[in-house]
Amino acid sequence: MSEIKDEATRKIDESELEEWFDSLNYVLQTHGPEGVKHLLHTLERHAFQHDVRLPFTANTPYINTIPAEQQVPFPGSREIERRIKNIIRWNAMAMVVRANRDDSSIGGHISTYASIATLYEIGFNHFFRAPSEEHEGDMVYFQGHASPGIYARAFLEGRLTQQQLENFRRELQPSGGLSSYPHPWLMPNFWQFPTVSMGLTSIMAIYQARFIRYLEDRGLKEPSGGKVWAFLGDGEMDEPESLGSITLASREKLDNLIFVINCNLQRLDGPVRGNSKIIQELEAAFRGAGWNVIKVIWGDDWDALLASDHDGILLNRMEEVVDGQYQKYTVESGQYIREHFFGTDPRLLKMVEHLSDEQLRKMRRGGHDPEKVYNAYKVAVEHKGSPTVILTKTIKGYGLGESGEGKNVTHKQTKLNEEELREFRTRFGIPISDDEIAKAPFYTPPADSPEMKYLHERRRKLGGYLPTRSVIAPSFKTPAESMFEEFYEGSDGREIATTAVFVRLLSKLLRDKDIGKLIVPIVPDEARTFGMEPLFRQVGIYSHVGQLYEPVDADTILYYKEAKDGQILEEGITEAGSMSSLIAAGTASSTFGINTIPFFIFYSMFGLQRIGDLIWAAGDMRCRGFLLGATSGRTTLAGEGLQHQDGHSHLLGYPVPNLMTYDPAFAYELAVIIREGIRRMYEEQEDIFFYLTVGNERYAMPPMPSEDVKSGILKGMYKFKTSEKTDTNLHAQLLGSGAILNEVLKAQSLLEEKYNVAADVWSITSYKELHLDGHAVERWNMLHPSETPRVPYVTKCLVDAPGVFVAASDYVKALPDSISRWFPKPLVALGTDGFGRSEGRDSLRDFFEVDARFIALATLNALAREGQISFDVVQKAIKDFEIDPDKPNPMVS
Numbered sequence: 038m039s040e041i042k043d044e045a046t047r048k049i050d051e052s053e054l055e056e057w058f059d060s061l062n063y064v065l066q067t068h069g070p071e072g073v074k075h076l077l078h079t080l081e082r083h084a085f086q087h088d089v090r091l092p093f094t095a096n097t098p099y100i101n102t103i104p105a106e107q108q109v110p111f112p113g114s115r116e117i118e119r120r121i122k123n124i125i126r127w128n129a130m131a132m133v134v135r136a137n138r139d140d141s142s143i144g145g146h147i148s149t150y151a152s153i154a155t156l157y158e159i160g161f162n163h164f165f166r167a168p169s170e171e172h173e174g175d176m177v178y179f180q181g182h183a184s185p186g187i188y189a190r191a192f193l194e195g196r197l198t199q200q201q202l203e204n205f206r207r208e209l210q211p212s213g214g215l216s217s218y219p220h221p222w223l224m225p226n227f228w229q230f231p232t233v234s235m236g237l238t239s240i241m242a243i244y245q246a247r248f249i250r251y252l253e254d255r256g257l258k259e260p261s262g263g264k265v266w267a268f269l270g271d272g273e274m275d276e277p278e279s280l281g282s283i284t285l286a287s288r289e290k291l292d293n294l295i296f297v298i299n300c301n302l303q304r305l306d307g308p309v310r311g312n313s314k315i316i317q318e319l320e321a322a323f324r325g326a327g328w329n330v331i332k333v334i335w336g337d338d339w340d341a342l343l344a345s346d347h348d349g350i351l352l353n354r355m356e357e358v359v360d361g362q363y364q365k366y367t368v369e370s371g372q373y374i375r376e377h378f379f380g381t382d383p384r385l386l387k388m389v390e391h392l393s394d395e396q397l398r399k400m401r402r403g404g405h406d407p408e409k410v411y412n413a414y415k416v417a418v419e420h421k422g423s424p425t426v427i428l429t430k431t432i433k434g435y436g437l438g439e440s441g442e443g444k445n446v447t448h449k450q451t452k453l454n455e456e457e458l459r460e461f462r463t464r465f466g467i468p469i470s471d472d473e474i475a476k477a478p479f480y481t482p483p484a485d486s487p488e489m490k491y492l493h494e495r496r497r498k499l500g501g502y503l504p505t506r507s508v509i510a511p512s513f514k515t516p517a518e519s520m521f522e523e524f525y526e527g528s529d530g531r532e533i534a535t536t537a538v539f540v541r542l543l544s545k546l547l548r549d550k551d552i553g554k555l556i557v558p559i560v561p562d563e564a565r566t567f568g569m570e571p572l573f574r575q576v577g578i579y580s581h582v583g584q585l586y587e588p589v590d591a592d593t594i595l596y597y598k599e600a601k602d603g604q605i606l607e608e609g610i611t612e613a614g615s616m617s618s619l620i621a622a623g624t625a626s627s628t629f630g631i632n633t634i635p636f637f638i639f640y641s642m643f644g645l646q647r648i649g650d651l652i653w654a655a656g657d658m659r660c661r662g663f664l665l666g667a668t669s670g671r672t673t674l675a676g677e678g679l680q681h682q683d684g685h686s687h688l689l690g691y692p693v694p695n696l697m698t699y700d701p702a703f704a705y706e707l708a709v710i711i712r713e714g715i716r717r718m719y720e721e722q723e724d725i726f727f728y729l730t731v732g733n734e735r736y737a738m739p740p741m742p743s744e745d746v747k748s749g750i751l752k753g754m755y756k757f758k759t760s761e762k763t764d765t766n767l768h769a770q771l772l773g774s775g776a777i778l779n780e781v782l783k784a785q786s787l788l789e790e791k792y793n794v795a796a797d798v799w800s801i802t803s804y805k806e807l808h809l810d811g812h813a814v815e816r817w818n819m820l821h822p823s824e825t826p827r828v829p830y831v832t833k834c835l836v837d838a839p840g841v842f843v844a845a846s847d848y849v850k851a852l853p854d855s856i857s858r859w860f861p862k863p864l865v866a867l868g869t870d871g872f873g874r875s876e877g878r879d880s881l882r883d884f885f886e887v888d889a890r891f892i893a894l895a896t897l898n899a900l901a902r903e904g905q906i907s908f909d910v911v912q913k914a915i916k917d918f919e920i921d922p923d924k925p926n927p928m929v930s
């Protein structure tokens with residue numbers, strides 16, 4: 038048996054191999070690389086037919102993708118650029134060290150910028166274009182926690198003051214400070230993209246690049262060749278959002294997108310892939326997904342060695358060593374490297390015998406070699422047909438020497454003692470004297486120095502300075518009231534769901550001659566669920582390549598129409614991707630001066646709960662637009678059960694400061710809110726965005742009671758219906774939201790007819806707005822004790838309202854509870870806390886105790902507690918309503 042196996046795996050001997058090589062070299066000489074490719078491919082197929090299976094690999098060898106001989110010469114001054122970079126390194130480090138001297142709790146990062154500096158500087162000096170007359174500019178997503186380096190450069194450019202640098206992470210200082218990370222909310226003229234929540238950069242950048250194509254294909258902007266650059270950490274690539282959308286980029290052939298992944302082999306705690314190689318792993322993932330992959334692993338010190346590596350032993354050694362070990366070499370001596378890296382084979386040792394230990398220790402990695410990085414960027418920007426990812430190998434804490442280079446603790450290093458500062462200064466040649474060094478002063482070369490002249494000149498050539506954010510959208514006219522009037526009139530008894538109302542409104546907006554083209558409908562594979570399929574035909578589904586097939590439903594009116602100028606972004610099942618599209622469209626006013634108005638409609642359960650962090654980023658980014666949580670409400674969405682029924686997204690909307698949340702019940706409410714949203718976001722240019730829930734329960738839409746209710750709808754509450762009953766002393770105020778407002782109206786009748794209670798009904802469109810208003814008033818009163826106290830809007834509405842107070846919604850009780858203290862009396866809250874069930878609406882509303890019976894019961898209880906009726910009445914009501922008092926508590930069952 039073993040003999041047969043040996044026979045089968047018998048090695049081809051040296052002379053046979055020689056013949057194969059000769060033949061191959063002959064083909065190479067006579068037919069060139071294409072001929073060799075063809076030959077190998079044909080041989081592979083031939084072998085396959087004879088049952089030879091080659092192991093799959095998406096990897097190329099562990100060397101630079103661009104061979105040394107194909108490099109173009111560096112076009113700038115290496116020396117001046119090195120000096121500029123060193124000064125920025127110093128100032129970035131000094132910023133963090135000084136901030137922590139003043140207050141050791143401040144934190145900051147030195148080692149990340151230290152490792153990425155060359156990658157940024159090559160970009161700043163040669164590639165990143167700022168918006169200018171000639172060019173709309175590139176979009177650069179800077180790695181969040183490398184921001185000290187970006188600030189240090191802006192300081193050198195004269196865009197930030199020394200005072201601002203001194204106040205890094207001290208934003209509340211009287212003279213202002215710099216935010217820890219890129220936050221457009223905090224530095225609206227500087228940062229464009231919030232990147233510090235790991236993973237979001239990748240997905241946002243991909244959808245940004247695609248949105249640029251969308252704008253161009255739809256004729257909303259001229260193609261300009263602008264690039265989207267995303268700088269990412271190797272550790273952050275473990276986030277699902279980092280790799281989760283990369284196939285979209287290749288499928289859409291986004292050659293306007295360049296990822297630069299700084300593979301310093303470390304994350305916060307230690308190695309990213311101690312036991313394997315992150316660069317190879319990422320290469321396989323990106324190549325497999327169809328990206329153009331450029332590896333920049335080795336600096337030019339390695340070129341000569343690799344050129345002499347005829348039998349591939351150096352390459353073998355490079356491939357067998359794992360990242361954890363490479364990290365070890367960075368903290369060890371040249372002697373150690375000789376012994377442990379080269380010492381495994383006498384031939385390797387011989388290869389480096391002419392190099393001193395010191396030379397061995399200093400052999401650079403690719404990401405620290407400006408020429409290698411320049412060449413990679415050049416190939417990337419010129420590449421056509423697919424997105425590019427550049428994988429660069431670097432050292433975390435590069436240049437920090439003993440005090441942090443390559444150490445596992447380096448990520449959090451914020452302190453350098455005097456000796457370490459001196460070493461850093463000497464290592465990077467910063468002209469600061471020994472007397473001054475302890476203070477870690479910032480350094481700026483004289484204005485007429487070669488460094489400063491060069492720095493400004495380079496940026497002038499590239500159109501100006503980056504990052505920069507400007508609000509440049511042209512003024513905008515809100516559509517006239519006439520467009521919304523049909524919704525104010527009600528449905529004339531026809532039963533219709535608020536989702537359908539929304540779709541009708543959207544379709545009208547799309548038809549509008551002024552703003553129609555600016556509307557961007559976004560949907561993650563739920564258009565049919567929401568009845569949006571007529572829009573497929575009306576405005577088309579966006580596809581860069583149009584429609585390459587005959588759709589199965591081509592013979593129907595509402596066929597599935599894909600088109601190059603299609604308007605709908607049908608994203609497939611990715612709420613995160615759809616949200617990233619909304620972010621790109623909702624910030625186009627500041628990136629391109631285009632007022633696109635995105636409407637992203639999704640299953641409400643898979644919005645704030647699932648992609649909350651992207652929504653937070655949208656808020657930071659001053660994004661505008663509408664999020665529509667459809668099929669909302671824990672009991673309104675029947676049958677779908679625990680994972681689908683949303684009864685808490687509104688609560689999750691509370692913490693996002695600039696997100697306006699509304700739970701409208703009727704068509705006119707929805708129309709009023711959307712019109713006002715467009716007006717505030719696009720006419721007034723306010724940095725807010727909207728979350729509205731719409732439901733799938735059909736009911737008659739009443740007409741708007743009067744023009745006067747508009748302001749109440751927007752503020753969060755208004756009286757919908759006053760009781761007509763006058764012959765009673767029993768009163769109640771019933772508050773309802775969304776579809777549950779109908780239950781409240783039923784309860785009103787029940788209470789009037791059976792229990793002699795006159796109940797007024799209020800529509801609560803936004804608990805959040807009421808909550809914010811109450812707190813704003815309380816705060817003002819606290820700070821202005823001697824002035825006439827202000828009154829919260831809720832109190833103003835209810836101060837003279839007679840009777841007891843009961844609120845019911847399809848959401849958790851925390852919503853009404855959040856405004857209860859501004860009520861004249863205690864508020865009874867009914868809500869849908871707990872896991873959902875698959876059931877019909879009636880059963881669900883019984884289970885969650887939010888139907889008309891429970892609203893009436895809660896009202897009677899409150900009246901009994903006030904002594905206005907006897908508890909016997911309540912007891913009897915429980916019986917009459919057939920309520921089991923010992924039913925399970927939905928909150929915990």
Ligand SMILES: Cc1ncc(C[n+]2csc(CCOP(=O)(O)OP(=O)(O)O)c2C)c(N)n1
Binds near residue numbers: 273305448
């Ligand atoms: C979602 C998220 N989780 C955790 C963090 C905290 N954090 C900031 S930097 C960092 C390590 C980053 O490692 P890597 O991506 O390799 O970047 P490097 O600093 O090495 O360039 C972590 C865990 C974060 N910012 N975001």
Ligand SMILES: [Mg+2]
Binds near residue numbers: 302433
């Ligand atoms: Mg890292």
